[in-house]
Amino acid sequence: MKPSLVLKMGQQLTMTPQLQQAIRLLQLSTLDLQQEIQEALDSNPMLEQQEAGDDYDNSDLPGDQSGQGSSEAAPEGSYSDLYESPSSTAGNDQEEGDWHERIPNELPVDTAWEDIYQTSASNLPSNDDDDWDFTARTSTGESLQSHLLWQLNLAPMSDTDRLIAITLIDSINSDGYLEGALEEVLQSLDPELGIELDEVEMVLRRIQQFEPAGVAARDLSESLQLQLRQMPADTPWLSEAQRLARDYLDLLGNHDFSQLMRRMKLKEEELRPVIELIQSLNPRPGSQIEASEAEYIVPDVIVRKHNGRWLVELNQEAIPRLRINPQYAGFVRRADASADNTFMRNQLQEARWFIKSLQSRNETLMKVATQIVEHQRGFLDYGEEAMKPLVLHDIAEAVGMHESTISRVTTQKYMHTPRGIYELKYFFSSHVSTAEGGECSSTAIRAIIKKLVAAENPKKPLSDSKIAGLLEEQGIQVARRTVAKYRESLGIAPSSERKRLM
Structure with missing residues (x-):
């Protein structure tokens, strides 16, 4: 077949760098967005945070910046309350004052955002940054193993017993139970040390006296007995509870109370406090030591009732107010191709797009939250039993967006209501x-x-x-x-x- 050149026309969907950035910001949670904004403030001199009491005009921002939130089941306040820009009088002459008119609104669609601008997330903090807390960003919660090793270091013990103890602690899972038999622990030790199984058993009993109570047990029965053993001797029904945990735990698990009363020779009113004492124990003692970091939730949307109407508003305290620095923006000069001027022009364009993307994110979030409240008024008034069926398609059709956009908006976004804080996805159900x-x-x-x-x-x-x-x-x-x-x-x-x- 002879090769030839063929000219064809077609259409395909492409994503501009602005759209890529807007989608990325749209799917961030509030905490991640706060970090993204802080990194943008640190890396872009054109962006600055508005202080309380500052007042600037919005006329220099691209697009409509004066849209106000609607009233009933809709936001209060304006989006310009969150994001501000300097007025066109920032420059001293016409050449500096119309900087916003000379920056293109679009980039070629075959480029990526990273091809034009270095992402702020790649800017690592320097060692001389006083505001950067290394401990707060790298530390993790205490694990069960580290908690046990800390107690081991305080216990007087020979070197051989300490080696056995470290091996046993490594075999304890996150629930606080010893995994594997003692024979397996013994086989993992150096045979030249001449350690016997009785020594491993003795060291295990030492570890079982550590906190939390019930740790290093081999099964649930042993864990409950260890916890009961550490209770005061005058605890009511203690001996009966120890006997139940030792001999009749399977009957309690099967809720065979008649057989349990017959075996323990107790009446129903006597068996009840014994079972209550057992139920007060922790079947997973290791869970008391959490190794994971605490996760905080910052609501993106606040819903409240005012004069019989449900009002929706953005949580303005969660996101800092941004504006373009008028002094640096005035330095951008026309028809100047120097490296410094090109850098400032690029930074100014990135700042404008960043503010516009944030506004687009909040507008979309507000529209979706408002429609959710419109559909789920019954839940807000009467509770979960009044929840109506709702799917992504219903909201997408109401706001005129694609379902994938609604999915991004409702992921890791939270709504504060009088009934509690809920993820937006909670309101969707079959x-x-x-x-x-x-x-x-x-x-x-x-x-x-x-x-x-x-x-x-x-x-x-x-x-x-x-x-x-x-x-x-x-x-x-x-x-x-x-x-x-x-x-x-x-x-x-x-x-x-x-x-x-x-």
């Missing part, structure tokens, strides 16, 4: 048909199941089939396996495990 031909949200069904279980007779808990029957009486047609799925998602045990002595 639906189940009702007997009257309507729809019921899966979130509302979970709330009803939780309410039914809370009001059940502890001696005769409701089975999944019985719950499905009660829901059908309310006009909600749900299969038994669906009830089981919702029950498990709520962390509710099966009926056989919910049986209690009352």
Whole structure:
């Protein structure tokens, strides 16, 4: 086949650098966005944070910056309250005053943002930065192993026993239990040391006296016995609880209370405080030592009721107010191709696009949050049982955006309501048909199941089939396996495990 040149015309979707940056900022959480803004402030001299009491005109920012939030179920205040720009009188002459008119609004679509500008995230802090706290950014919570090793260093012990203790501590999992048999621990030690199994057992008992109580146990029964052993001797029903944890823990796990009373020769009113003492113990003692960092949630949107109407507004305290520095912006000169002027022009363009992307993010977030509140007024007024079915397509159609955009907006974004703080994705749920031909949200069904279980007779808990029957009486047609799925998602045990002595 002879090669030839063929000219074709076609269309394809491309992303400009501005759109790439806007999408990246859109999917950031509030805490990540705060860090991104701080890095932009540190790296771009054209950007600065507005101080309280400063007042500048918005006329120099691209696009419409004067849009106000609507009232009912809509934002209060303007987006210009968050992001400000200097007036066009910042320069001393016409050549410096119209800097905003000479910067192009678009870049070629076949370029990436990183090809034009170095991302602020790549700017690592220097060692002489007094505001950069190395400990706050690199430290992690204390692990269970480090907590046990700290106690080991305070315990008088021979070098051989210390080696055995370190090996045992390495074999303890995050729940506080010893993984593997002592014989396996013994095999991992150097045979030339001549260590016997009795020595390993003795060191294990030393470690079991460490905090938290119940650590280094080989099973649940041993862990409960260790915790009971550290209680005061005058604790009521202590001996009976130790006997139950040692000999009859399987009966308690199966909720076979009649057999348990027969074996322990206790009456029901006597067995009840014994079980309560057992239930006061921690089945996962290692969980008391958390190795993970605390996660903080900053709400992006605040919903409140005023004069009988639900109002939606951005959390203005979460994001600092930005503006373009008028002094540096006035240094940008026309028809000057020097390296310094080119650098300032690029920085100015990046600052303008950054502010515009932030405004676009907040406008989109506000539109989506407003529509969510419009759909879920029943939840705000009456609780989870009044939650309506809602999917991404419903919000996307209401605001005129793509579902992928709605998914980015609702991920890691939180709404503060009088009922608590919820992720925006919480308000989306599938639906189940009702007997009257309507729809019921899966979130509302979970709330009803939780309410039914809370009001059940502890001696005769409701089975999944019985719950499905009660829901059908309310006009909600749900299969038994669906009830089981919702029950498990709520962390509710099966009926056989919910049986209690009352």
